[in-house]
Amino acid sequence: MTPSTFAFLTEIVKTRSGGIIGPDQGYMLETRLAPLLKRESLADLDALAARLKAPRADALAQEMTELLTTNESSFFRDTRPFEHLRALLPEMHKARPAGQPLRIWSAACSTGQEAYSIAIILAELGEADASFKARRVEILGTDITTAVLARARAGVFSQFEVQRGMPIRTLMKRFVQEDTRWRIRPEVAAPCRFENFNLLGDPRRLGRFDVVFCRNVLIYFDVPTKARVLGGIAQILAPDGALYLGAAETAMGVTQALVPKPGERGVYGLAGSAEPARLRA
Incomplete structure (x- = not known):
């Protein structure tokens, strides 16, 4: 070459x-x-x-x-963002009028582990709170790679994949074993849908989101592209919404539209916006 x-x-x-x-x-x-x-x-x-x-x-x-696109994912990757989300969603639920869905975007979702991790949290929250269970929640997973989207829609994972980050009790409760593979239960997967979307495109066509996961993607971009992607996300993030970035990623010095959530690493909100009171530092 x-x-x-x-x-x-x-x-x-x-x-x-x-x-x-x-x-x-x-x-x-x-x-x-x-x-x-x-x-x-x-x-x-x-x-x-x-x-x-x-x-x-x-x-x-x-x-x-x-x-040539890197597709790497695992369930509950890095743990902490999902713990934060588990505390955030009930507060968002209380802050939203009845009938308004909570919308979550898993950007660059790869084979779907991130979106399904979020869906599992929803199932657990719904079991603990009947009012939360009644709240409609939409999880949109997007990627540019057709093959990984097909796998995400199927919701079937190898033994190796479910062993990466998945507690055994959660695996047994939320998945069905099919020979050597595991299929996520339909009732858990119900909030999820997957579609093709390029992060270089205009995210406004996807609608407004309360939560955006865009983790371990920006590390592959140069600074102008990072600014373009983060600027687009800021346009569609709810005023009290949350953006989760990867552990090695930051919005600081890239865009002024997003600021860190107090006391949290890798969690951002819109500059000058409020957040649910119980989550304030």
């Missing part, structure tokens, strides 16, 4: 997904794109670049982008 081919292919990925692939990651292109090269009978990445420069190569460019 020539340097010009590397630059051409990685620019396509950046333009389509926002992801940055560094000069030391050429191995990733070689490894992840090998099946695509074989299927298309292309000798190497230079031949792929030539194909992508030809007319009507959009579908191939999108497939390449999806193959």
Whole structure:
């Protein structure tokens, strides 16, 4: 692969997904794109670049982008954001008029573990409080990769996947075993839906959200792209809403529209907005 081919292919990925692939990651292109090269009978990445420069190569460019997108997820990842959410949702429920749904967005949802972790929390809160159980809650999971969205919709996970972060009692109660795999119970999965959405797009078409999880995504973006994504999220976040970022991510120095929640790491709200009284530091 020539340097010009590397630059051409990685620019396509950046333009389509926002992801940055560094000069030391050429191995990733070689490894992840090998099946695509074989299927298309292309000798190497230079031949792929030539194909992508030809007319009507959009579908191939999108497939390449999806193959080079990192899809990593686990249940209740890092724990603390989900503990905060468990305390936040009942307060949001009390602050909302009857009949108004709570809406939660799992951005870059990958294979759905994050969205289903949230759904499990909803089920537990509903079992503890009949009024919360009556509240309609919508969980939207989005991703740009078709294959992972299909897996998320299926709601079926391997033994390895459910062992990552899932308490055994929760697994036995919220999932059904099918041979060596586990399927989330329909009543738990009911609030969840999954659709294709690119974080470089306009999130306003998705509607307003009370809670947004956009975790471990910004680390793959440059600063201007981070600012663009966070600015879009700020536009659709409820005045007392919460944005959860990954442990290695921050909105500080990137946008003035979002500020940290007092006493919490990785949790942000709109600048100048209120939050439920019982959660104030």
